[in-house]
Amino acid sequence: MSDYTEQELMIAVASREIRDGELVFVGMRLPIIAYGVARNTHAPKARGLFEVGLMRDHAATTYLGTMGDPPNVVGALWATRMSNVMALMAQGHVDLGFIGGAEVDRFGNLNTSYVGPPERPRVKLPGSGGGADIAILSKRWVTLMTHERRRLVERVSFVTSPGHGDGSPGWRRRHGLLGGGPAAIITTLCVFRFPSEGGEAYLDSVHPGHTVAEVRESTGWEVKVDADVTETPAPTVNELREIRLRAAAGSR
């Protein structure tokens, strides 16, 4: 089995979340690569939306520092205003979105705004960007993050991008959120998933070389483990080739 980094594994896992034919709201960095991998492996009919104002089919093959880099515009199916891209998402046309997070809780709520009190934060994070829009309006979404106890917390102190709120059944519907909410949390150690009706994250698979115990102790909440928790399949040779094609040039 070929060697790979934990980032490469996360990208491979993220790419598998994309089903063929889906319209994907692609975020920056890892998801851009994941989208390209999916297009060239199992999802040749997927389309990508980029909030900068683009729709694409095939992914750019060179490294992209941002979704607005020139190679991402060549061959685009639509170059437009962000508000038009958001219109499609508000209409429920986006099947899957990716959101980067600094802090996530057991109900999938994301904080990318403030650690500590907003009026005098201990850490001022960059903010929502399109994150809250994706969290509220896409049919389902996935977040990727480094697995650390300070990042996977019992409850986030500030909800930038709502997941399943307080975890009570129907919380999103009651609060008027149109989309279905978080489907998975992909970390450097494992993959958490959520029940389709919402609620609390459960451990679905653990990455090769890691253990459930390790996950428990690096997670800030009492981890619920699925009965048939499995090992996360390693990246295939195909996936790795596609990943490295895109990551090489510019990864720091």
Add this chain to the structure above:
Amino acid sequence: MSDYTEQELMIAVASREIRDGELVFVGMRLPIIAYGVARNTHAPKARGLFEVGLMRDHAATTYLGTMGDPPNVVGALWATRMSNVMALMAQGHVDLGFIGGAEVDRFGNLNTSYVGPPERPRVKLPGSGGGADIAILSKRWVTLMTHERRRLVERVSFVTSPGHGDGSPGWRRRHGLLGGGPAAIITTLCVFRFPSEGGEAYLDSVHPGHTVAEVRESTGWEVKVDADVTETPAPTVNELREIRLRAAAGSR
């Protein structure tokens, strides 16, 4: 003095309403011609906005059946969406607008919707188009119409495009209308104007060959005559040349 038709006189009078440097919301037919005349005579720095989605400086020299005819697009300063053109007007950037009317009353309210009850009208008129938008949002506006007792009425039965409402001082401000309202009614017989603070139309000038008495008897309300009512200046040779340049090809 050269001979001219009453339509030509109305166009000449309309063109004189345009001041140099103004942004003019140009309607169809006569106002399109009036704009061209003004640009080539006393208002070389005027700009025209067309709700179809255009901004122009110099006017097309060929006949235009509609504001969207190809000659009106060649040399345009902006070809865009109607909502962008309306945005400029909503911000108060439009100095002068033209509205065609079927029925007007002494307070400058226009009806282009229904004669008789809306649920079963005696005459169904085409409707507002952009008329109500211009009437409410442009800084000042002018309407042109054939002078008939059935068109110049005491009160219109249906207000499509509001003028000065019930004529009470500050009616427009009280109802939240941003623009200044009607400045003049140009008819086949005369020109009515309005006090700057709104209220009732007064007879400002009578077209050559017509009399105040004639105006009184073809008007559906008790005409208020200005102390120094004058004769409307006839079209100049210049104005006529510009008018005929544009009207010839297609006037029916």
Add this chain to the structure above:
Amino acid sequence: MTMAEAIARFVPDGSTVAIGCALEPLIPFAAGHELIRQRRKDLELVGPISDSLFDEIIGAGCVRRITAAWIGNVSGGLGHCYRRAAEQGIPRSIEVHDHTNFSISMALWAAAWNVPYVPARTLLGSDILRTNPNIKAVDGLVHVNAVRPDVTILHVQRCDEHGRAHAWGPLGISEEAGLAAERVIVSCEELVDEAVTLSDPNRILLPESKVAAVVHEPGGAHPAPVQGFWKRDHALDNAYADESRTPEGYDAWLQRWVHDVPDRKAYMKMVDADSIRITGRRPSEPANFADE
């Protein structure tokens, strides 16, 4: 796909149809005539000012409701079929939801962004607030309710088979009408390779995911103009305004120009195409989309 197929598949009876969204140019007359030929019933027509197209479709009895700013003949004034329908219920009575050009645009943007309404500064003091139940005065503003077409029909200069449409010249409310719609039918002067459309993604009007059908229909907007392709056919437009004054005149017009005509190709043989064809070249300066 042919226009007949597109209309048959994507515009069932009772549909809400946005058409004529560029106000005066690019009016999809060919699509409108096909709606009449297929004897569609109970349509709701949505648009701003659609030259005489709405009047023609109303006269044929296809229309249940009008949601628009202006219905008439741009050159001739009053819409005679519209008058007969609204005044006498001939050939059938219609419901009218009056709009202004600004408000119909806002109604479509509201649908595009999937919100129930968008506020606007227009219509204050207008009696349209009394006749249109979907526009309400709310503390010093009006709330214009969303209007979501089942289908929006657009005519454009060129399009590829995947639905990437290039349109130019003034576009009126074409963009919001397309984004607001469940699906879009595009008819085009030229069916081009995607190398042409993708060379300029900024000129692509709508996401291909909205476009259900692409119909190659040269002259599909006649007598309306198409920048770079067709001048406006003033004479023919004026002729309609005259002939439609009486029901008999309209019926004769309908028979001659719609029912007796199998398709647009045959229709274009009936008009003096050479007198209105645009033959000049005023190419836009290319933009360089290179990435390296």
Add this chain to the structure above:
Amino acid sequence: MTMAEAIARFVPDGSTVAIGCALEPLIPFAAGHELIRQRRKDLELVGPISDSLFDEIIGAGCVRRITAAWIGNVSGGLGHCYRRAAEQGIPRSIEVHDHTNFSISMALWAAAWNVPYVPARTLLGSDILRTNPNIKAVDGLVHVNAVRPDVTILHVQRCDEHGRAHAWGPLGISEEAGLAAERVIVSCEELVDEAVTLSDPNRILLPESKVAAVVHEPGGAHPAPVQGFWKRDHALDNAYADESRTPEGYDAWLQRWVHDVPDRKAYMKMVDADSIRITGRRPSEPANFADE
């Protein structure tokens, strides 16, 4: 007009400035650096995601309030100057009005249409509703209050002296930011004759009546990319992310790249322009605007 003149004349202290409206490409870094050189005070910066530009201007102490969706380094993550200002008031404390990309666009459309707010389906269930006083939950929706910039600054590929700007590639919220603003400053890679801009009026981004200044500023978006002109300078953007980690590092960066540099021409001599210059040609297919 030079950038120095444009900023001096049209961006006084205390201004509300929308900048970086295309999110990642076409970011007016040259204009931002000139704001710093002229030591502007008490600015409110408005934008979606503006790569590291907002972080740079905040670090220089020019900013009173941020009204934006995301502030950081697109490649590096956290914005270090933003953190110091928000966490420790270094070099000065700032007020933050959090937005999402969608909501800041709606705030600008509200201003463009001169209405107090536009409703949206986003932000429901988000604590941003608690921290931003200009976004309110109203029966199952949010009302996003209008944000009207005193000035919007855009960098584009080409523009004529009258302010007719041609921009291409993804445009983010450039159009609504320009329409919403009191006035617009355009910087461009190429200053072209109006024969070029008027050959394609559909590509003209904004009405010239909004444009107060046109600055011919090649490389004015560096290190951000400009389709057809410049690739993104990843290395330089990453370098800023590293150097700005400490106040000393930021000050050194500021001295070297802003204060010690008289203008953009000198700045571009300091970068490896050849490594990022786009030399290829991918011309858009012309559209024929002929009328006869």
